[in-house]
Amino acid sequence: MKPLFHPSIEDVTVEGILHALSDPVRASIFLDIAGTTSSLTCSNFPSAREQNVPKSTLSQHFKVLRDAGLIRGERHGVEMKNVSRCAEIEKRFPGLIPSIIRAKTIQKQGKSHGGAGAKTKSASTRR
């Protein structure tokens, strides 16, 4: 079957990475993947589940993450194992991913204390 495109690490761009992670759903998916050593299937994402993201949208998000070079998807039987490509990216763009993850963590922490949340344009309620 069609073998699922992944860019070589030299073709990975900063723009692509930033674009992929500028979406809150994709960002939380990526954090899940990057934060575990075991590989996750496309449907096993608590963060995405909570938000009731439909299957087709989820599939698109995974495609964007793959195209950006952030994750690698491998078919294992009927389901797909997703693993991060952090190590490769770290070699090409040292410190980039860790600092983004750190920033996201800081933002999440400060979210509880009465924060009205900034205007992320399309982040909150869309459609």
Next chain:
Amino acid sequence: MKPLFHPSIEDVTVEGILHALSDPVRASIFLDIAGTTSSLTCSNFPSAREQNVPKSTLSQHFKVLRDAGLIRGERHGVEMKNVSRCAEIEKRFPGLIPSIIRAKTIQKQGKSHGGAGAKTKSASTRR
């Protein structure tokens, strides 16, 4: 006149920053601003000039950068001085901006040696 909106630093989001910098034109504009101590007017951007970006589009890009909290625009007479808010952001999200700038620099350096350029979706030729 209308005093030009700027978010307070607590309302600045990682998503907003990443989205703003995921566009190559905006990114190069921001690099110009962040890389100099003197403030720049909206029209004095070699990077934008070269690419023939029309005035209205440029204005939109500056608005996105302002809304993301990356720059501050102040009217001085008939023109606008743009200065970066790197120091503020550095306090809120330590290391984020520097690592992005570093990554962009790495990417620019490696661009010459026969690189076909990755597929940044909308990066190159749009419309």
Next chain:
DNA sequence: TCAATAGTTCCGAAACTACGAACTATCGAC
């Protein structure tokens, strides 16, 4: 007051995104 300059706003066209429905691929049961 008038012309010139620097940015913004308006708006139609093109590009992008979300998501339901239909489709494809793989596994297990029979």
Next chain:
DNA sequence: GTCGATAGTTCGTAGTTTCGGAACTATTGA
């Protein structure tokens, strides 16, 4: 092998965002 179930992908449509030319606004200098 065929059937059904499951996991993802693709297609099509509707809504959103972005681009960029034309018109508009604000400020300075003549």
